[in-house]
Amino acid sequence: MTDLAQTATGAPANEAEANARRRAQVRRSLARRNRAETRFKMLGLGSVLAAMAFVAILFGNILSNGLPAFWQFTLETEITFDPEVINVPDRPVRQAGQSDADYQAEMLGWQRRLAMVNWNRLLIAGVESAMAEDGVTTEIDARSAQSIIDSGARFVLRDMVIADPSIIGQTRRLNLLLSADGDNWAKEKLSRNLPDERQQLSRPARDVIDALMESGSVHRSFAWHIFTNVDSRSSPASAGLAGAFMGSFYMMLVVLLLAVPIGVASAIYLEEFAPKNRVTDLIEVNINNLAAVPSIVFGLLGAAVFINIFHLPLSAPLVGGLVLTLMTLPTVIIATRSSLRAVPPSLRQAALGIGASKTQMVFHHVLPVTYPGILTASILGVAQALGETAPLLLIGMNAFVANIPATPLDQSAALPVQIYLWQGNENRNFFEERTFAAIIVLLALMILLNALAIWLRSRLERKA
Known part of the structure; x- marks a missing residue:
């Protein structure tokens, strides 16, 4: 118990x-x-x-x-268009009954006479005028004075005379870019402790720049020419991105006109209409594999096919656009198919249930729902293609081109290639900043494209 x-x-x-x-x-x-x-x-x-x-x-x-590259030092001075220096006849006037060819020949002859003018004398006189105006008493020879101003300034003066010959004999106050070495010295990017024999500018030129900076004649200005000028080897201080920007624009235009419609149409066919067999399975596997192929391989393919076989022009935006189209197609196809697969099967069944054909079901009911995803994939693919460099190097777009392309068949550079070229320039003190400035422009364009994709996606989703 x-x-x-x-x-x-x-x-x-x-x-x-x-x-x-x-x-x-x-x-x-x-x-x-x-x-x-x-x-x-x-x-x-x-x-x-x-x-x-x-x-x-x-x-x-x-x-x-x-x-800092978007601001460069300029010299504000008075330039006198001395008629003794600009010793050219009056600008040709078209006579009654004169043919276009004869008039153009006269104009070209007059412009050749202008090209032979010693514009450097006017630039040297402009430096001396600024020194006299600010009371700078440093003795400077003509070569040192000429090294202060960018060599591209002589073309600015020539174009002013071509646009308005009446300025010959007049005095104009202008802002002239300092040379690359002068800009480096003004920005204190060059060591001031090196001996004269190791300096890129002579002692008088350096002293004059310092004196004019103190007086305010040499001052910073926004470098608009980065966006309006083309690349230049003879006058690096005035080199710009206009040619490379237009080359990239034409390439992206080709990509938009080819990669987007072909990619979307291929994805619609493979996802909605193609029979499921070994052939389509092989195509899908190859598309997925192509999306992982390095971009330089597409450059080799473009050089072999478009240049060596079809003999398209070397370093042309059309060829670059075709190569980037091949590279972008797998991305657009895969993203579009993912958007189509995300559509609920009930939508397809409902469309077929009310009597719609398969084509009507796809284009009237399924495809409108996928517009946001397709649009986003297309813009992101174009943004990715915008930053590609390796395939463009293999089709010759790393050549120096000092013109703005008028058509996709003209030779040009591209923004990523221009960054590559400037990064390897021997004048590292000047072009290092300019390289980063070009990177900023390229990133700004890519961010703008991504923001556009996000905005359009949200707008289309609200409408849907």
């Missing part, structure tokens, strides 16, 4: 202890899960912060190095 009583009285105690142990075990398990969840959240937050920090460092480095 005693043992039975003890067992009876001990059972509740043992059960209470067991429940307490289970509760403690549950609390410990919950605590472990909570700690694991907290660790996961902290790791995720740390990863996001680390990624944002690296992006901030990248953009901060690009902006800090590139933004």
Whole structure:
């Protein structure tokens, strides 16, 4: 009886202890899960912060190095268009009955006479005029004075005379770009402790620049010519991105006109109409594999097919656009098929149930729902193609072209290739900033395309 009583009285105690142990075990398990969840959240937050920090460092480095290139030093001075120096006849006037060919021949002859004018004499006189105006008494020879001004300034003066010959004999106040070496000295990018024989500018030229900076005749101005001028080797201070920008524009136009419609049409056929057999399976596998092929391989393909076989012009935006089209097609096809697969099957069944044909079902019911995804994929594919460099190098777009292309068949550079060329320029002190400035322009275009994709996607989703 005693043992039975003890067992009876001990059972509740043992059960209470067991429940307490289970509760403690549950609390410990919950605590472990909570700690694991907290660790996961902290790791995720740390990863996001680390990624944002690296992006901030990248953009901060690009902006800090590139933004100064958008401001260059200029010399404000008076230029006298001396008729003794500009010793050319009056501009030809078209006579009654004169043919176009004869008039153009006269104009070309007159422009050749202008090209032979010693414009450097006017630039040297302009430097001396600024020195006299500001009371700079440094003795400077003609060669040193000429090295202060960018050599492209003589073409500016020539074009002013071509546009308005009446300015011959007049005096105009102009802002002339300093040369690349002069700009480096004014920005203090050149060491001032080096001996004269190791300096890129002579001692008088450096002293004159310093004196004119103190007086305010040499000052910073926004470098609009970066956007309006083409690349130049003879006058690097006035080199710009206009030719490369137009080359990239023509290439993206070719990509938009070819890659987007062909890619979307291929995706619609493969997803909605193509029979499921070994042939379509092989096509799908190859499309997925092409999306992972390095871009330089597409450049080799373009050089072999479009240039060597079809004999298309070397370094032409048309060839670059065709190569980038081949590279962009797999991305557009895969993204479009993903958008089509995301459409609920009930939509297709409902369309077929009310009597729509398969073609009507695809184009009237399924495709409008996928417009946001297709549009986003297309713009992102174009943005990716905009930044490609390797395939363009293999089709000759790294050649120096000092013209703005008028058509996609004209030779030109491209923005990524221009960055590559400037990065390898021997005048590192000047072109390092200019390279980062070109990167800023390229990134701005890519960010603009991505923002356009996001805006159009959200707008189309609201309409849907």
